[in-house]
Amino acid sequence: MKELVFATNNKHKLQEVSEMLNGIVKIHSLAEIGLSGDIPETADTLDGNALQKAQWVFERTGMSCFADDTGLEVDALDGRPGVYSARYAGEHCSFDDNINKMLAEMDGKTNRKACFRTVICLIDKEEKKPLFFEGRVDGVILTERYGKEGFGYDPIFMPDHFAVSFAEMPLEVKNHISHRGRAVAKLVEHLKNNK
Ligand code: IMP
Numbered sequence: 001m002k003e004l005v006f007a008t009n010n011k012h013k014l015q016e017v018s019e020m021l022n023g024i025v026k027i028h029s030l031a032e033i034g035l036s037g038d039i040p041e042t043a044d045t046l047d048g049n050a051l052q053k054a055q056w057v058f059e060r061t062g063m064s065c066f067a068d069d070t071g072l073e074v075d076a077l078d079g080r081p082g083v084y085s086a087r088y089a090g091e092h093c094s095f096d097d098n099i100n101k102m103l104a105e106m107d108g109k110t111n112r113k114a115c116f117r118t119v120i121c122l123i124d125k126e127e128k129k130p131l132f133f134e135g136r137v138d139g140v141i142l143t144e145r146y147g148k149e150g151f152g153y154d155p156i157f158m159p160d161h162f163a164v165s166f167a168e169m170p171l172e173v174k175n176h177i178s179h180r181g182r183a184v185a186k187l188v189e190h191l192k193n194n195k
Contacts, residue, residue: 001026002191004122005033007057007067012151016175017068020184025191028063035060039067046071046083050121051130058123066122066187070179072153074141075113077105085153095152102141102156112140114157116179120187124194131190135182150174 041049046069053067071082081088089097145155147167154166175181
């Protein structure tokens with residue numbers, strides 16, 4: 001079975017993505033291969049950050065690896081916070097700080113449309129070029145928090161065609177329809193066809 005390093009320090013993501021790739025590839029976390037430290041993500045696009053993170057791991061390990069970058073793009077905020085979603089409420093802010101800021105900025109807004117977009121960059125040591133896979137889910141920003149599951153903006157994001165937030169869904173359901181789930185599905189397709 002192919003082995004891939006997932007370039008993330010986010011344990012929620014590691015769990016989500018490992019479940020989706022179970023039986024297809026063996027995933028190694030950064031901790032498992034002894035890599036620590038903050039992975040740089042200073043690009044101003046999702047593609048740029050995903051590439052930067054995957055390259056950081058590849059340069060240090062020579063192992064095939066992938067990284068993802070996600071942004072929450074809100075219509076009424078002209079696509080913000082987008083690539084800056086993690087630091088929306090400032091450097092070293094918490095998920096809670098980001099949600100509070102979003103609820104405040106969206107207060108009174110009637111257009112609540114938003115989407116999550118994920119870009120995965122795969123650097124396969126057998127391939128010459130990095131490959132990119134994108135997933136997207138559309139939905140709305142809620143007016144208050146609902147649910148305790150997941151992470152990040154999950155309690156205030158309700159995907160289209162559902163009556164609950166991401167944080168109210170079992171992980172399998174979220175994985176099936178989410179931005180990251182859809183990007184990983186494309187990655188899985190590629191990996192199955194290129195064993
Ligand atoms: P990252 O660059 O992929 O780590 O994502 C940037 C930020 O987007 C994270 O810090 C979270 O706040 C948010 N985010 C990413 N994925 C999700 C998700 O599945 N649900 C809710 N928020 C997310």
